[in-house]
Amino acid sequence: MTQQISELPTPDDFPVVFNQVTKQFSETVFGLDHVDARFERGRTTVLLGLSGSGKSTMLRHINGLHRPTSGTVRVLGTDVGSASERELRDLRKQIGFIFQHFHLVGPMSVLENVCSGRLGSLRGPRFSLLTYPRAVKSTAMEQLERVGLADRAFQRADTLSGGQQQRVAIARALIQQPKILLADEPVASLDPVSSAQVLELITRIAREEHLTVICSLHQVQTAVEVADHIIGLQSGRKVLDRPGDNMTSEDALHVYDRVAAVSDDEEPAATGTASQTTPTVANA
């Protein structure tokens, strides 16, 4: 083997690779602008940036909801730009997604919500918990144990707290046995204690399962604490790309520098709220 070949990133080492990716939504609106990025297996990468900087656009390229205008996005070896709809469907089966608002079915039991993560691989509709195969229910219980909610399995999902609901959503994503876990502001609706629990859970599972986790956040201090790697975006351009080790929140706040420079007269955001879209240094 030549040295050159062994140095190429393989889908096994780097399941997600962006190469000069531009996403143009209109003549003047760029979601992403010539972005290069690699996401390593078993590690948690946090995307930072102001509202509108391109974090969700980046996540949506990874599960094939967007295709690049130019450049390439390779996910688990699939070129998202040229993949057929069927290839994208197969790809999505290997990608779990966690949302800010959990997206659980409130009146359904916690266990049934977790089982529903397997719907993509089962034939036909499921009308109740009884119609899921026993093996699926037992795997769902294992996942609930893992997120510390086995004792809530038969409770309605909408009777749980926000942090508990997000842990159910994580169990639902894990039952898919994904290789990649995408999380779009997964703690934006949670209090600081629940946020820390949810992020600790996600990063621990990433290491245990060798999952590639890509997570957008607005809380800078939290990002620095949990991330193995941080990518910062500003108006669709990548302005930061470095390991989280030894990184301070001041380092990470440079992601917002240019914006701060044009709004020097304005009061800086002091603390975070559930729905904020500006950066905060939580717990600082």
Ligand SMILES: Nc1ncnc2c1ncn2[C@@H]1O[C@H](COP(=O)(O)OP(=O)(O)OP(=O)(O)O)[C@@H](O)[C@H]1O
């Ligand atoms: N479907 C779309 N059509 C047109 N413009 C879009 C579309 N999706 C995103 N954009 C634009 O692309 C840019 C990046 O948006 P994106 O949603 O990726 O930002 P974000 O960093 O995820 O923001 P937030 O933190 O608020 O979720 C914004 O200017 C946005 O208005």
